[in-house]
Amino acid sequence: MNDLDSQRLSGSLKLRGYRRVDDERKADLILLNTCSIREKAENKVYSRLGELRELKRDNVQIGVCGCVAQQEGERILARAPWVDFVMGPGNVGYLEQVLAGGKTIAIDFPEDRRYDYLTVDRPSATKAQVTIIEGCNKNCTFCIVPTTRGREVSRAFEDVLDEVRAAVASGRVEIELLGQTVNAYRCPASGRDFGALLSAVAEIEHVRRLRFMTSHPAEVNDSMIAAMRDHPNISRYLHLPVQSGSSKILRRMKRLYTREKYVEIIGRIRAAIPEIHFSTDIIVGFPGETEEDFQESLRLIEEVQYGSLFAFKYSPRPGTPAPRIGPPVDDDVATERLTRLFELHERIKQQRLQSYRGRILPVLVEGPSKHDPAMLSGRTDDNFVVNFVADPATPLGSMLGVRIDQAQHHTLRGEAVA
Numbered sequence: 084m085n086d087l088d089s090q091r092l093s094g095s096l097k098l099r100g101y102r103r104v105d106d107e108r109k110a111d112l113i114l115l116n117t118c119s120i121r122e123k124a125e126n127k128v129y130s131r132l133g134e135l136r137e138l139k140r141d142n143v144q145i146g147v148c149g150c151v152a153q154q155e156g157e158r159i160l161a162r163a164p165w166v167d168f169v170m171g172p173g174n175v176g177y178l179e180q181v182l183a184g185g186k187t188i189a190i191d192f193p194e195d196r197r198y199d200y201l202t203v204d205r206p207s208a209t210k211a212q213v214t215i216i217e218g219c220n221k222n223c224t225f226c227i228v229p230t231t232r233g234r235e236v237s238r239a240f241e242d243v244l245d246e247v248r249a250a251v252a253s254g255r256v257e258i259e260l261l262g263q264t265v266n267a268y269r270c271p272a273s274g275r276d277f278g279a280l281l282s283a284v285a286e287i288e289h290v291r292r293l294r295f296m297t298s299h300p301a302e303v304n305d306s307m308i309a310a311m312r313d314h315p316n317i318s319r320y321l322h323l324p325v326q327s328g329s330s331k332i333l334r335r336m337k338r339l340y341t342r343e344k345y346v347e348i349i350g351r352i353r354a355a356i357p358e359i360h361f362s363t364d365i366i367v368g369f370p371g372e373t374e375e376d377f378q379e380s381l382r383l384i385e386e387v388q389y390g391s392l393f394a395f396k397y398s399p400r401p402g403t404p405a406p407r408i409g410p411p412v413d414d415d416v417a418t419e420r421l422t423r424l425f426e427l428h429e430r431i432k433q434q435r436l437q438s439y440r441g442r443i444l445p446v447l448v449e450g451p452s453k454h455d456p457a458m459l460s461g462r463t464d465d466n467f468v469v470n471f472v473a474d475p476a477t478p479l480g481s482m483l484g485v486r487i488d489q490a491q492h493h494t495l496r497g498e499a500v501a
């Protein structure tokens with residue numbers, strides 16, 4: 084979502100005559116778009132602001148955007164008075180007023196979020212990210228997102244379809260629908276749900292691949308599963324964050340499902356779409372997590388066989404209840420658990436990559452390979468990068484069958500077949 088906000092900010096600036104420079108010393112506007120999901124990202128913002136201090140001049144504006152801006156507000160101006168404005172995620176559509184000096188602290192959530200999709204500065208020629216819902220109504224005890232992004236606001240069904248049609252008309256054949264809880268989507272006017280939206284987007288001509296993130300397990304329903312089952316251009320790859328394999332920890336996290344319920348949801352999706360692959364997020368060292376709780380996370384990873392996994396040590400966030408919920412886990416213990424978790428997942432991932440050798444996989448062509456410009460590069464349906472030999476004149480956005488001949492550490496290699 085932050086990435087897309089950057090694309091929106093960049094597009095809005097270009098429309099006003101700004102152009103991107105490759106060196107911040109040449110800039111007359113410097114925006115830091117920030118993330119506060121973990122303490123480390125937040126600390127980086129202040130250290131970066133320290134570096135930017137010497138660039139501040141009367142004709143140079145410095146702005147802090149994103150979730151740290153939302154969370155810290157005036158404290159940023161107090162700690163770094165060379166900053167001109169602080170603008171939270173709800174105000175991305177109001178950049179013009181902020182730049183004009185109307186708002187030094189723009190951290191409200193305007194009723195009208197203003198979303199001008201025609202000005203999004205999309206970095207990819209083949210892929211477009213499309214926000215369908217912003218904010219989150221869940222209150223996971225570790226998470227700062229409901230504070231920094233506000234309550235859920237879904238966009239109108241037809242607005243989303245218009246944006247997708249415009250993206251496809253500009254050559255973007257891969258669409259990624261975005262939301263903090265993307266599958267909580269409900270059209271504010273008609274009440275149509277996420278499954279209905281998925282089907283409608285999948286049926287737009289030339290949408291070759293449709294992805295979405297991030298889904299909340301408690302929001303998975305029959306309509307979403309049926310849409311995925313019935314539309315082959317919807318990716319057979321689902322990111323479904325579990326956060327922990329222990330029902331005790333899930334209850335303390337207020338994740339609204341138990342381990343058993345999560346496994347049942349995975350089973351329902353697999354029964355409808357047997358070829359589906361999953362990825363997940365896991366937090367290690369949540370307050371009160373015992374070795375037995377952690378072992379349950381490991382067992383779940385074995386059970387589901389996630390193709391990709393994003394795991395982090397628990398990071399206390401200001402104003403969230405989690406730090407008071409259980410005894411803190413020693414940092415060395417959490418680090419050691421994280422290492423074990425990654426070792427387990429690496430083995431699973433390598434098995435997955437090796438199992439692709441000799442198979443022909445559909446790959447969406449994204450451009451020349453970064454490592455060997457004589458080759459092309461693209462992604463499999465389950466999001467692994469494939470570098471492959473093919474006619475260099477192959478148009479970007481084509482979907483090719485690629486026979487995989489090598490599985491490397493993170494990527495695959497192969498050759499396009501007729």
Ligand code: SF4
Nearest residue numbers: 219221223226228263
């Ligand atoms: S559902 Fe996701 S975004 Fe919402 S509070 Fe929980 S972790 Fe945060």
